[in-house]
Amino acid sequence: MTLGEPETRPSEARLRLLTTATRIFYAEGIHSVGVDRLIAEAKVTRATFYRHFPGKEDLVLTYLREVHQMERAAVETAIADNPSAVDALLAIAGSIAHSIQSPGFRGCAFLNAAAEYPATDQPVHQEIIAHRQWFLDTLTMMMARVHDPTAHAAARHFVMLRDGAMAAGCLFDPALVSETFLRGIEGLLRINAERQSTESGR
Template sequence: MGDRSPARSRLLGTASRLFYTEGLHSVGIDRIVAEAQVTRATLYRHFPSKDHLVVAYLREVDKAVRAKVTEVAAREESSADVVRAVGESIAADIRAPGFRGCAFLNAAAEYPDPAHPVHRTVLVHREWFLRTITDLMTHAGATAPDPAARHFVMLRDGAMAAGSLADPEPICRTLLRGVEGLLTYQDARVV
């Protein structure tokens, strides 16, 4: 069976929902199989282990984030506007019902071993995101694009963590003010 099989899609959709809402370690294979209405053999035909399923889930989240950034970049005229729009997109996610933080930060917390495939999948996404923001900051004219991009990622991480714990509105306002500050602050000494 190929990657487009309905059973694989149900498995991945079910696992993704459960992993995001309840955590990676707390959701067992038996529950995923039962809710996806497939057999264990079907699960293991598509995903040789739970770790493979977790990696597939994170890759789907990664694809969705990349698609969002691509969509935003296609709409905006300047790199600075793309950076602002990425910030707005993050704020919209934080405000969404059922928001439970960043799937990648959640996964890194549950899989802290840097050699583990799940942790490596998290790092691949984060490296791409940092490179993307660095490129955008460079094109936006930031005199120190590398530190500005790292600050953006930290703002995002903090907002996503805080947004899952408290009223998202003040957190989103702070995030967006911070993003604007990064676009206007041109001091190369920022590290």
């Protein structure tokens, strides 16, 4: 690439740094991992690190945005593949249950990061809130197609069930936690679908 020519693909060094950070941050936490270790494991120079990320916080923000994009893609696929709102929500729940049972599961990356960045004025904390607001808004939109009057409450209920399952999946049998979570979502959807059916029949 000549001087002044725009980059058409991400730098390999940047990808290595992000891949390394994603793996270690999720497995071990964020504050416990220093820049020196990230540089060593990604096999880049210190100058390369700071060329791509002015500071560690910039890398943390990029890590969370990458996780957000992965989770968003899974949700959008579930919605696109399932014209029925109930089926789409069940598919979203199924994707969450699958992640709980995946090797190396360590809970929700955003809840984990929130525990390390509790101050509401921190950019990392604000990134976490933005992700969670997107998820809640998406669920509310889908729940409105099941039963509009209870959409907000049902979406919050879904999020709470999800958060509980993500925490419990690190402590108890992941298969049992996933099954319990799915039954809870099925019950939530059944109740709201029955409400819609009853009201439509009046």
